[in-house]
Amino acid sequence: MRLLQALFFPPEQPGGVSSMIPYMQDRFSSSRWEMEMFWLPRRLRNKGREDIVFDTFDWTQYAQSDIVQKYIQTYRDYIWWTRMRIQQPHDLIHAHHPIAGLALKHVFPNVPLIQTIHSSYERELVLNERIEENGLEHQFLVSLYRELELKSERLITVSQSFAGYISSFVDHPELINVIPNGFDEKRFKPVPHENEVPQLVCVCRLVPAKGLDILFKACAELKKRGHDYVLHIIGDGPFREELEALAQELGIYNETIFYGYTLHPEEFVPFFDIFVLPSRAEAFGSVFAEAALSCLALVGSDVGGISEQIEDGVNGLLVPVEDYVALSEALEKVISDPSYRYELARSAWEKAKSHYSLTHVVNELKKMYLQFDSRKSEE
Template sequence: MKVLHVITGAETGGSRKHVITLLEQFSKDEVVLALMQEGSFAEEARKKGIRTEVFSQSSRYDLSILKKMVDFIKKEKFDILHTHGPRANLFGIYLKRKTGIRWVTTVHSDPSLDFVKSGVKGKVFTALSMYAVKKMDGYFAVSERFKQNLIKLGIDGDKIQTVYNGIHFTKEKAQPLPRSEFGLTDENFVMAMVARLHPIKGHTIVFEAMKGIEEEKRPHLLLVGDGPIKEELEKEVDRLQLNHYVHFLGFRSDVDQIYAASDLALLASYSESFPLALLEAANQHVPIVTTDVGGVKELVEDGETGWIVPVGSTADYAEALQKAVRCKEAGELTEMGDKLYHFASQRFSLEQLTNSTKYLYKKLIN
């Protein structure tokens, strides 16, 4: 069995981590990673020993690489094409048509929302993306809820394999970054939010919720990630006069250490499949406040290992943050994080991710 994974190579968040972590579990002659640009993604993959081929584009609309990819698939005799993300999925239509290869995808986000706030082009690409998603031979749904969402799109449930995201859970927590690096102390309540700076991630919900908490108890937010709306978010923080409390850290490779230095992990997305960032928080024994998206209910027990709030509700999010602050004051937050770690480490391992992935691959080629 030989599988070609295709993704743009510009990713910095959960989908990048998912792909690299997954491919590390396969032998070097079983998988190849194809990217559309050089950069930190390609560098990281190569350092991990993953065979990485780059089909460079002059722009995201450069389709000249498609023939090169077709020739590569035929020459290397791949059995399966595994695409990740909307652009790779769109290219998959052509690659499937020209090679006849079996084609699967992992849907890392809601395809109907991938191009929000992108104007007319966004509407066109959304239509194309939805078309592509319905043309594949198999699908990985990273939560049971997401499988049901795919079925609602008209996809045959027999083609969908539920495969929970997995990470390597460590026995020991990471060494926390010194809070002094951010001008903070042990007395501060510190939250970490690891998410690309994109409208779908709901950062403004968190900002509004923080604004609703009285200053003397207001948490600090370590914001990890980069993306197209960074300037917009910085202006919103300035408008809400939260500059002292929101710390933009950009892309970081020390997420485990940042979580280990935090009291709480946040997710405020309007849509997700199964957020890998929350598993990374669980590995550091950090409880979670999250919107009710994707498979979060399969990880977080509301009120026991974190809090789950309705999507888009600033008031509910603010209330959850206030509960977390009170729990820390009562000395209860650490126990919640420990309980989350023990549950997550038993259910969301790399072994189950690898086995479920191989199961669908073999089902398609046999």
């Protein structure tokens, strides 16, 4: 069976998709399976000239938005690149971005499409103050959900929470499948270590949606209470300068290390003690599963896919969104009690191994893929 895994970003880009898809290839290297990856090169711009028509809505009512126009042009470019590079159709296409799925279905209308929606781009743009809620761009992006539903043989989301979110934008929410991201157990694994001072780590893009301002305020509270810690911030983004200034203002700059973008954080994350990320929205929260497989204690906001991964007090701690006092109290619990911290980390590791390992997720995907295989034989 010839599979095409269609991405938008090149696989070296940060994010849950890049942590999973490239590492699936060796799981499909057999006489039964053949898997290829495809994406739009970052430097490819303004090549497509296709007239764009959606079957479920008229996109031109949003055409006065520059963001919408850029999205449409990227869609045209993806179609152009697909026609340039893919000559033979595959047996099945599994797309991991709306542009990728719609473009490939446009070029190969008779090839079954499985579409995974990994995150709510419109919610992130609203939280990051790039677009206005219910504005033209927001309306355009949520309209794409029904178009994806029409064009896909299977629509997948990465959490029950996110499936619930998009249910109001589609006609048949009961048909949405939920398959979380999976992570290679060989890449994310515990490393025995001892840290005299508790080491907190956060891996994310530095944007308002991730709630790092809340984390910094919580860490300032910890310092006021006399707790020693080091906070490691791994990632980069447009919010970095503001965060560095906030760390200075709150008096925690000396306790905070900014790494910038790091290609393989899994190589040193296992040497830390506590993973913390108080996101304002999160469809799944891949970094929590990665940290759990590295056997770190988890502290996160009670939102989206995070609260599906963490059972409060069992395999991590959940705090209300925007509540830096509650976050500081949760961090105080795991900082001041190493035994409790280890119990949470061990439970998180066990759940992640059974639910979010790449082996488990690939097996689920293979079952789905075989439903579209004309030969219908097991590997």
